[in-house]
Amino acid sequence: MNCKDTAALLKGWDNILVLSHASPDGDTLGSACALLRGLISMGKQVDFRCGDEIPPKFQYLFEGLSLGGFTPEKTSSVHIMSVDVADTVLLGKLQEIYQDKIELAIDHHESHKNFAPHRWVEPNSAATAEMIWLLLKELGVTPDKQIAECIYTGITTDTGCLRYQNATPRTYRIAAETIEAGADAAEINRLMWETKTRAQMEAERKILDTMEYFCGGKCAMIRIPQSILRETGATESDVEGTASLPRQIEGVKIGVTVKEKEDGTVKISLRTSPPVNAAEICGEFGGGGHAGAAGCSFPGLSLEEAAEKMKEACRRYLEKSLSK
């Protein structure tokens, strides 16, 4: 299906339940909230479900949004759809209830599993929110400030503030339109990108303290033992962003993050610069990924043992590629 077909389908529906993926981010929530608002303005009855709680930083997306009007579980004429969900397993706790009932999926993931009979999937779209913006226009909805802010949130979330390769000219133009429709882009970016909890800042500080260089500065490694999370109160997702830090250092070709999970398993995240192939190094230990970002696990090894193994692997890789 394309945007037009999707709009035609939605026009015929009266009671619509929109689903977001679990561990919700700004794109799945921004897309859902923008669509819900648009559908309400068309006189539809809508409701929303997500398998996890909405993080406080995304509460503004729901402001003034009046959900309900029907009980999805009891109304037989309810149409169920998902936004930004690549696979029903990503519905989390909601998977069992809804996996066989989703009629329409709108998504931008290349890895989209065709779980819904009707689907509009655009892997070239940087964010699902981009597609929702086009859909709302097709539906004849005039976007207000709140819809515009939901869409901008989705776009900035999935493009790293318009920074990544996936941001296309269309992405920039839709962002421009959302600002014209009233979105306070600067404030949204401040909320999304410049606000850290104290625990997060403390954890980052302690993680930076572990920075270690090897192979003459071509490699840098940070360690994230559980003790840092315990001492600071930071969560695993709080420290996710730190994996990009070692590779940001000038001259570093291989940035390694050695993280101890709650169950004691040690996980490695590798970030590399060309021509180093991260997936090749991690593949040695049964892991995988892309050329620039890959990962692997070391069940049974301590954090220090895993760190040593990775250092050796990086050294070997660099020696081999230098001798070529």
Next chain:
Amino acid sequence: MNCKDTAALLKGWDNILVLSHASPDGDTLGSACALLRGLISMGKQVDFRCGDEIPPKFQYLFEGLSLGGFTPEKTSSVHIMSVDVADTVLLGKLQEIYQDKIELAIDHHESHKNFAPHRWVEPNSAATAEMIWLLLKELGVTPDKQIAECIYTGITTDTGCLRYQNATPRTYRIAAETIEAGADAAEINRLMWETKTRAQMEAERKILDTMEYFCGGKCAMIRIPQSILRETGATESDVEGTASLPRQIEGVKIGVTVKEKEDGTVKISLRTSPPVNAAEICGEFGGGGHAGAAGCSFPGLSLEEAAEKMKEACRRYLEKSLSK
């Protein structure tokens, strides 16, 4: 003057010398290099001067750019113009030579001093590079990949990667056009925003170690003694960005940076969230600035003495505003 007038003026000139401001950034250099490339494509003779050396990270802007063709100091028919220069004092070492000879100024600073007889100044433009893009179109230049990358560099530099309040819908649309013209926006953003020297990373780590909270977490302070710069080899400009860190922490209303300058003077940078007025707090010590960002100096005081004075001032301010 407007864009059209500026284009008409330039069309009549054959030998053109373009000046950037000293301590050059991505906007003054991106604007200059895009314009120089466009003028060359029109068959003009061009040259370029900057009062300071071009930082290595901006060398790509000059790649393949053939300057010279005349000696500006010896050719009488040379027309001299400046881009992104708000005041001739910002020409640095070049001020004396050129301050009275600039015929045309293209700039976007609100504080622009009218030093040139011909000038096109647009304070609503997020970057001078935005204006240069429009100018090149007006001149009939078809922008190639290199021109597009110079323009994108100027835009991302002055908008903090499209993040700040100054980025308008026009900014986003011009960015979209540069990508269509071949600019590798993601790579430019990586170079501009995600690359740190080892010294810089080390200095940031040590600076984060000094983070101190007071007033029940409403205030956070970092200290930058000269010893951190000495130990790590970082420069003052390497650590400029750290001033924004304390205020980024959730709950922090006043973020304080206490920095010891090379001559021993202690400088304070304050970043605040509404309703706290940074300029009011710094004004107490003869400093000033804006509501959200201000500064002041403490000549004669040690870093610790200045830090204590600021803590007291922050406490007093918060007590006063709470009692209102």
